[in-house]
Amino acid sequence: MAVLVEPIKEKRLRLGTVCTSPYPAHMHEAVEIIILRKGHMSMTVNGAPFTMEPNMIMVIFPGMIHSYESVSEDAEGLFVGLSPGLIDEFHQTLITFWPVFPLLNICECPEETESAIHHLEGYAKQDE
Numbered sequence: 862m863a864v865l866v867e868p869i870k871e872k873r874l875r876l877g878t879v880c881t882s883p884y885p886a887h888m889h890e891a892v893e894i895i896i897l898r899k900g901h902m903s904m905t906v907n908g909a910p911f912t913m914e915p916n917m918i919m920v921i922f923p924g925m926i927h928s929y930e931s932v933s934e935d936a937e938g939l940f941v942g943l944s945p946g947l948i949d950e951f952h953q954t955l956i957t958f959w960p961v962f963p964l965l966n967i968c969e970c971p972e973e974t975e976s977a978i979h980h981l982e983g984y985a986k987q988d989e
Contacts, residue, residue, distance in 0.1 A: 864888055864926050875942035876985040879932070886928040892943040892955060893921040896967075896978055900936030904929055906963055916967040923956045925963075939982055 867889040879895055879902070886905070895902070895913065902913040906927045913919060921927050923945065945952045967974060 867891075873944050874947060875940070875944075876981060877940045878985070879936055879938035879940050880929050881932055881936060882929075883931060884929040886926055888924055888926045890923045890945045890952075890956075892923060892948065893919075893927075894941040894943075895919040895921075895938060896941070896981075897936065897938040899938070900933035901931075902929060902933070902936060903931040907959070911964050913964065918965040918967060918970070920960065920963050920965065922959050922963070923952070925959055939978065939985055941981060 864886045867887055875891075879897060895904075896918050897913045897915055899915055904911045904913065904919065904927060906919070906921060907925050910930075911919065948955065967978070
């Protein structure tokens, strides 16, 4: 299987909407966070299959090979990309340690998580 390596050329935070169609296996040095609000997504992360449902968060660490196999037509959510330059002091840790299960349920996160996500969604809408 060929894996696309996406270069990250600048320090930045990328905010946007979730991928709306399948995307091939790829990896990068950025931290990628997918927050699904509506619909479903089937993903593979480091060879393990995951199904995202509403109010789930996928955290993909640098160097993890991942792909989007299917995305429902009604899928809506937030994409957050953190380039290595934004997380300098943590970057070495993030490329050394990967989560065994990178999928989280918002309901099981600290209550501040929902507020932080709302702020990010507001910033993403400003950038559209």
